[in-house]
Amino acid sequence: QPAVELDAVSRTYTRGEPVYALDDVSLTLARGSYTAVMGPSGSGKSTLLNLVGCLDTPTAGTVSVAGEDVTALSAGQRARVRGQEVGFVFQTFNLMPRLTAEENAALPLVFQGAARAERTERARDLLDRVGLGDRTDHRPSELSGGQRQRVAIARALVTDPAIVLADEPTGNVDTETGERIMALLDDLHAAGNTILLVTHQRSIADRAERIVRLRDGEIEGIDAVDPTGAA
Ligand code: ADP
Ligand code: ADP
Numbered sequence: 402q403p404a405v406e407l408d409a410v411s412r413t414y415t416r417g418e419p420v421y422a423l424d425d426v427s428l429t430l431a432r433g434s435y436t437a438v439m440g441p442s443g444s445g446k447s448t449l450l451n452l453v454g455c456l457d458t459p460t461a462g463t464v465s466v467a468g469e470d471v472t473a474l475s476a477g478q479r480a481r482v483r484g485q486e487v488g489f490v491f492q493t494f495n496l497m498p499r500l501t502a503e504e505n506a507a508l509p510l511v512f513q514g515a516a517r518a519e520r521t522e523r524a525r526d527l528l529d530r531v532g533l534g535d536r537t538d539h540r541p542s543e544l545s546g547g548q549r550q551r552v553a554i555a556r557a558l559v560t561d562p563a564i565v566l567a568d569e570p571t572g573n574v575d576t577e578t579g580e581r582i583m584a585l586l587d588d589l590h591a592a593g594n595t596i597l598l599v600t601h602q603r604s605i606a607d608r609a610e611r612i613v614r615l616r617d618g619e620i621e622g623i624d625a626v627d628p629t630g631a632a
Contacts, residue, residue, distance in 0.1 A: 402468045404564050404595035405430040405453050410462035412448050412618075422448040423459070424618040430564075435586075435596045437606035437626075440615030446599045447568060449615070453597060454566050455483040467563065484512065488562035490570045494553040496541040502528060502548075503537040506555040513560065527555035530588075532581055547578035554582060558589070565589055567598045571605055583608055 405428075412423040423445045430436055430453075438446050451457040452464050455471050458479075463472045467486045471479050483489075496505045507524035515523075528537055531551035541549050550573060558565070567586065571579035587608065590596055598609060606612045607626050614621040 402432075403429045403465075404432045404434070404467065405597070406463075406465040407449075407452070408463045408465075410452065410459045410464060412445075412452065412457065413460045421618045423452070425462070426618070426620055427462075428613065428620065430595055430597060432563075432595055433590070433593045434611075435590045435609045436598070437609035437612045438597065438599045438615060439601065439603070439606050439612055440621075444615040445618040446615055448618075450489075450566050450568055450597065450599055453564070454487050454489050455479040456489075484509070484560070486563050488557035488560065488565045490554050490557045490565070490567040494541070494549045496549055496552060496556075498541055501538050501540055502533060502544065502552045502555075505541070505552050506559055508556060509560045523559050524555065527559050528552070531555050531585060547574040550574050550578065551582070554585065558585075562594070564595045564597070567596070569599055569601070571600070571602070579605075 407426055407428045410423055410426045411421060414420045414422060438449060440446050448457065452459060453466065455466060458472055463470050465471065466482055469482055471482055474482065503521070503524045506527055507520040510520040510523060525534070525537060528534055531554055533548060533551050533555070536544060536548060544552065554570065570582050574582065583605065586596055586598065600606050610626055612624045612626060614624070
């Protein structure tokens with residue numbers, strides 16, 4: 402059973418002229434696969450991520466996550482699937498300003514009811530992996546933009562989600578931080594996580610196994626990436 406399956410999914414917005422943000426899209430993400438999504442602004446990339454991440458529901462078609470048809474679930478049940486299966490790396494960091502890096506990274510575990518010792522251990526482990534092991538007690542205002550992005554990534558991964566969704570994770574950071582984030586996604590892929598990454602940069606998309614090209618809410622094509630980098 403695939404990690405994610407979209408079957409004939411449309412998402413329309415009907416304010417004034419109806420807009421097909423996604424138009425009859427079918428897409429399967431095999432377990433452990435690494436997929437990049439590219440397309441011009443307005444082509445439906447964020448809409449696709451929000452549907453897979455159970456933040457939104459389609460106006461037609463079905464979305465299945467970890468074998469569950471999430472379109473048939475209540476909002477509360479969808480939130481449960483999201484919390485158990487999905488790690489969402491947003492473009493904006495949405496960190497809590499009064500909490501330290503460690504407390505921010507541990508927040509999803511608080512919602513899961515994990516014990517304090519486990520929360521601390523997991524949050525520190527993830528902050529180490531994103532290169533912020535020496536910043537655990539800093540608040541967001543004491544961190545650079547790239548460091549905040551890495552705290553947000555640590556928070557997204559602290560529950561060890563099977564499916565990792567990343568919306569322009571390197572969009573607002575310097576080259577070195579961007580490379581560190583991409584290396585972390587490579588590690589997650591190697592560890593068997595399913596990854597869906599939105600990016601405008603071809604060089605970033607080439608880190609994935611395949612590239613889905615969106616245009617006007619439709620899949621224009623799916624390209625396999627040559628793992629030797631020869632393409
Ligand atoms: P969102 O995902 O929030 O809908 P967009 O995908 O439209 O946002 O854009 C994300 C970021 O990428 C923005 O900073 C935007 O200015 C920039 N951007 C949008 N389209 C392009 C493009 N074709 N090439 C390069 N950068 C783009
Ligand atoms: P992308 O991420 O590729 O920039 P989006 O998924 O954000 O594209 O948007 C796809 C289309 O849906 C765009 O035409 C956008 O204007 C429209 N859209 C997205 N969100 C809304 C909304 N909340 N209300 C109305 N139209 C929307």
